[in-house]
Amino acid sequence: MEDILNVTYITLGGHVEVHKYRYLYFITFLVSYILIICGNSIIVYLIWVHPNLHEPMYIFIAALLINSVLYSTNIYPKLLIDFLSERQVISYSACLVQYFMYYALGGSEFLLLSAMAYDRYVSICKPLQYPTIMRKTTITVLLALAWLFPACQLLASATMSANQKLCNFTLRVIFCNNSIYKLHCTSSRVISIYGVFILLNVALFPMLFVIYTYTKIFILTYRSCGEVRKKAAETCLPHLLVLVNFSLLCTYDVIIVRLESDIPKLARLLMTLQISLYNPLFNPVIYGLKMTEISKHLKRFLRLQKIT
Secondary structure, X not given: OOEEOOEXXXXXXXXXXXXXXXXXXXXXHHHHHHHHHHHHHHHHHHHHHOHHHOOHHHHHHHHHHHHHHHHHHOOHHHHHHHHOOOOOEEEHHHHHHHHHXXXXXXXXXXXXHHHHHHHHHHHHHOHHHHHHHOOXXXXXXXHHHHHHHHHHHHHHHHHHXXXXXXXXXXXXXXXXXXXXXXXXXXXXXXXXXXXXXXXXXXXXXXXXXXXXXHHHHHHHHHOOOHHHHHHHHHHHHHHHHXXXXXXHHHHHHHHOOOOHHHOOHHHHHHHHHHHHHHHHHHHHHHHHHHOHHHHHHHHHHHHHHHHO
């Protein structure tokens, strides 16, 4: 521990040969971060400027992409600094903030996917009631809940962790996640139980809700004409793809603390990189190519950029 002006510093020990490959890491992650910002921002811009995309489904997609940018911004700037630093350290207070943002925004992704699933369910299964149910007020409430509900719960968890005494000052990760519990002198039963409570509320229950709604949608469309099945597949499959990928990566993140000693450092690094890279980078690709209306505007936008 370094104690300068009463600041406790944590060493991030999950890097692999960072001093040897620091510039390769830095360039790779800088390019990835730029692509994430540009890719997500372009789709959000297209949704914003085109009136025919001002529908609930596209508004939720824009919110999901904004969430991806915030999620990446919580991780990448600190990583880029660490790659060029002699020592990879972070203050414990900053570590708690990064932990809080990481899981709050991760929970928001699950809830936004749930809101999108609900929108598709009402649109396909209850088309006549859709304008009445999916009003502007409903959309605003769903968006507010998606961002505030996980944040409020994670704030309590971060506060409890801040009051724990530390006996370890090295994390075997490259950014602060649930590994911070390994820093505590004693394992808190309250924090553990509360963590399970949060996991159920912001991840498991939303995921089960998404699976339930899409099952209902696919059962209904299976009995319908080919045009209805095509519409359902076009709008629902991208959401399911994002959900499955994110759920698998989050499952790894949840169990990493329990299996930390059994996972090789390189394998742990590669899995952690996938969590921070895969969804933020490929979400705009999935929605930009698979959603027909967004794809049309994207192709037109890219053609205009070539001309200019």
